[in-house]
Amino acid sequence: MMSVITTQRQGDILVITSNNPPVNALGAAVRQGLAAAIEELNGDDSLKAAVIRCEGRTFFAGADITEFGKPMQEPGLPTLVDQIEASEKPVVAAVHGTALGGGCEVALACHYRIAVPSAKFGLPEVKLGILPGAGGTQRLPRVAGVKFALELAAKGDPVPAKVAQAAGLVDRLADEDSLTPDAVAYASEIAAARPLPRASEKPVQVEDGVFDAFRKENARRMRGFDAPAEIIDVIEQTVSLPYAEGVQRERAGFMKLIMGTQSAAMRHIFFAERKAAKIDDVPEDTKLRDIKRVGVIGAGTMGGGISMNFLSAGIPVTIVEMQQEALDRGTGTIRKNYEASAAKGRLKPEQVEGAMGLLKPTLSLDDLADCDLIIEAVYENMDVKKDIFGKLDKIAKQGAILASNTSYLNIDEIAASTSRPQDVLGLHFFSPANVMKLLEIVRGAKTAHDVLATAMDVAKRIKKVAVVAGVCHGFIGNRMLMPRQVEANKLLMEGATPQQIDKVHVEFGMPMGPFQMADLAGVDIGWHRDPTRIESIRDALAAENRWGQKTKAGFYDYDDKRTPSPSPRVAEIIEEFRKKSGAQQHEVTDQEIVERTLYPMVNEGALILEEGMAQRASDIDVVWIYGYGWPVYRGGPMFWADTVGLKTIVEGLEKHGFTVAKLLKDKAASGGRFNG
Numbered sequence: 001m002m003s004v005i006t007t008q009r010q011g012d013i014l015v016i017t018s019n020n021p022p023v024n025a026l027g028a029a030v031r032q033g034l035a036a037a038i039e040e041l042n043g044d045d046s047l048k049a050a051v052i053r054c055e056g057r058t059f060f061a062g063a064d065i066t067e068f069g070k071p072m073q074e075p076g077l078p079t080l081v082d083q084i085e086a087s088e089k090p091v092v093a094a095v096h097g098t099a100l101g102g103g104c105e106v107a108l109a110c111h112y113r114i115a116v117p118s119a120k121f122g123l124p125e126v127k128l129g130i131l132p133g134a135g136g137t138q139r140l141p142r143v144a145g146v147k148f149a150l151e152l153a154a155k156g157d158p159v160p161a162k163v164a165q166a167a168g169l170v171d172r173l174a175d176e177d178s179l180t181p182d183a184v185a186y187a188s189e190i191a192a193a194r195p196l197p198r199a200s201e202k203p204v205q206v207e208d209g210v211f212d213a214f215r216k217e218n219a220r221r222m223r224g225f226d227a228p229a230e231i232i233d234v235i236e237q238t239v240s241l242p243y244a245e246g247v248q249r250e251r252a253g254f255m256k257l258i259m260g261t262q263s264a265a266m267r268h269i270f271f272a273e274r275k276a277a278k279i280d281d282v283p284e285d286t287k288l289r290d291i292k293r294v295g296v297i298g299a300g301t302m303g304g305g306i307s308m309n310f311l312s313a314g315i316p317v318t319i320v321e322m323q324q325e326a327l328d329r330g331t332g333t334i335r336k337n338y339e340a341s342a343a344k345g346r347l348k349p350e351q352v353e354g355a356m357g358l359l360k361p362t363l364s365l366d367d368l369a370d371c372d373l374i375i376e377a378v379y380e381n382m383d384v385k386k387d388i389f390g391k392l393d394k395i396a397k398q399g400a401i402l403a404s405n406t407s408y409l410n411i412d413e414i415a416a417s418t419s420r421p422q423d424v425l426g427l428h429f430f431s432p433a434n435v436m437k438l439l440e441i442v443r444g445a446k447t448a449h450d451v452l453a454t455a456m457d458v459a460k461r462i463k464k465v466a467v468v469a470g471v472c473h474g475f476i477g478n479r480m481l482m483p484r485q486v487e488a489n490k491l492l493m494e495g496a497t498p499q500q501i502d503k504v505h506v507e508f509g510m511p512m513g514p515f516q517m518a519d520l521a522g523v524d525i526g527w528h529r530d531p532t533r534i535e536s537i538r539d540a541l542a543a544e545n546r547w548g549q550k551t552k553a554g555f556y557d558y559d560d561k562r563t564p565s566p567s568p569r570v571a572e573i574i575e576e577f578r579k580k581s582g583a584q585q586h587e588v589t590d591q592e593i594v595e596r597t598l599y600p601m602v603n604e605g606a607l608i609l610e611e612g613m614a615q616r617a618s619d620i621d622v623v624w625i626y627g628y629g630w631p632v633y634r635g636g637p638m639f640w641a642d643t644v645g646l647k648t649i650v651e652g653l654e655k656h657g658f659t660v661a662k663l664l665k666d667k668a669a670s671g672g673r674f675n676g
């Protein structure tokens with residue numbers, strides 16, 4: 001196998017090249033090769049400087065995450081970066097693509113950094129529940145200042161080269177198509193410059209209160225996560241120490257985090273998200289259908305949000321409504337959303353016009369005849385959907401993919417209303433569709449392989465995280481939501497309050513609890529709209545126009561800022577129902593709420609796997625992380641169940657009278673886990 005690190009002399013400059021696809025991860029062979037190359041540089045008097053560069057799409061994208069948990073092969077990354085910095089001759093990092101994590105730390109250990117304008121620099125370790133463990137917490141504050149270092153390391157988002165240059169992380173920009181020659185020329189220019197600029201030796205200015213200010217400003221987004229807090233502590237505690245001492249504290253922090261459950265969970269999701277893109281029985285080289293124009297039927301909240309995903313990806317959309325007024329309202333909302341993003345500086349005005357210029361509103365289904373993918377996003381009623389798909393069958397061109405955005409209806413039944421069931425599938429977006437990253441691709445019994453493969457590719461183009469689901473009521477996510485809702489309502493009848501149940505979920509790490517979610521989505525969703533027919537607490541609320549946030553009253557009362565407060569009226573309604581039902585009242589504990597609302601979700605996940613409605617347990621985890629905000633540091637319901645212990649889950653379910661899924665019971669009995 002060709003060595004992943006090669007060296008080549010250009011005059012008195014040593015060009016060190018890494019060729020380790022797909023992302024030049026800093027695996028053992030790369031580290032060993034780089035160490036040998038630095039020795040070559042310092043062992044040959046005819047060499048005056050070196051350039052470190054990468055082949056392929058990117059500079060080093062970090063440590064090789066697949067090596068975590070395995071015996072580390074020398075040299076470790078911390079040793080390597082110190083060796084690079086200690087070189088007696090200057091080393092220039094030539095960066096393109098994304099210098100991330102260990103990649104950014106290798107660049108920091110180099111004496112100079114040159115990058116193309118499209119390059120990005122980042123320390124995303126925090127998104128894996130760890131911290132930059134190869135000197136990043138020590139060198140970055142010294143090179144680019146404490147504030148910049150906190151932003152990069154504790155939030156984990158990359159910055160473009162120009163921003164990095166302004167902060168002092170990049171010394172020079174190269175032309176996009178001449179990075180290597182520019183880097184070699186730069187190396188020649190600085191070859192004799194002394195003293196060598198070593199990041200770890202630079203003094204650093206510390207602004208009073210900068211750490212507490214950062215903690216306060218980011219408290220909400222860091223809630224529940226261990227790594228950001230540790231990163232801030234490490235930088236605060238070491239910023240005035242000599243490098244040799246500071247890097248020991250960094251190491252201790254790294255070891256503490258990487259041994260923790262949170263990091264295991266977040267690394268699990270990193271790989272699970274990518275695994276979800278693989279459809280086991282669909283060959284990776286399946287020829288894709290060409291999707292150049294998309295049709296969306298329905299310009300309501302979902303249809304508008306769905307359209308935005310494609311418009312933002314530069315894909316033209318024909319959007320259809322039945323009435324002009326609804327069509328105008330829908331396209332107006334799309335424009336309003338884009339303009340709101342522009343007002344926040346997230347979009348340029350010309351991008352708004354660009355996106356809107358790709359939108360073609362119409363009142364006629366016939367205008368969908370030239371679309372390659374048509375997504376129906378109308379009222380959640382099977383007859384309505386069958387009627388539309390029957391019409392589409394006559395209008396759509398041969399080979400067009402016909403998708404329904406239904407959130408739980410039977411895709412096979414919808415497909416049967418066409419003569420082309422092989423071209424039909426579900427594309428279930430999550431509201432707000434232009435924001436939520438999850439897309440459930442619901443495969444019908446007859447959905448063709450190339451339709452599935454094309455849908456997965458479209459998901460990537462519109463930056464969605466896609467998971468393939470089978471045809472069952474609620475697919476994966478909503479199907480697991482149901483037992484949670486049922487139990488939450490039962491707990492209300494037995495003595496719990498909405499705020500107690502929601503509090504348990506929020507403390508668990510969910511963005512909101514079941515009743516806060518009902519108020520946000522609308523208590524009236526799925527209501528039969530007959531105020532005289534009151535068979536449940538939700539019926540009683542809906543009948544009194546307590547439809548949630550939109551009517552400033554639902555399970556909670558809301559002020560003008562939509563701040564929720566417990567509602568005496570709701571307490572009365574619950575009390576009336578408790579009396580009517582004769583339900584046995586008792587002191588409901590927080591632990592009982594966890595066992596009765598979260599364990600049944602795991603049980604339903606096991607049934608979903610048993611029935612083949614999900615390809616793998618990690619897919620279910622991905623659904624809940626990206627569709628419902630399950631805390632990523634708990635790895636998703638199935639990963640979390642593994643950490644609780646499946647035996648404990650089974651005992652809890654049996655204690656509360658649930659029938660335990662066979663797969664769950666067998667795994668618990670054999671000491672197995674859902675995720676390997």
Ligand code: T1G
Pocket residue numbers: 022023025061062063064065066077098100101102103105124125128130131132133134136271274275
């Ligand atoms: N290690 C191993 N494999 C990796 C990898 C990594 N760091 N990054 C990506 N891959 C694999 C990925 O699993 C996929 O594999 C393929 O590469 C393409 O990735 C000491 C300890 C670089 C922005 O967190 O953010 O350094 O599915 O589909 O969309 O301080 O990958 O094809 O088999 O994501 O173009 C820090 C993680 C590590 C960066 C490219 N670094 N990677 O995105 O492709 S910890 C990261 C990414 C660290 C040091 C610490 C993205 C990308 P497969 P992809 P992409």
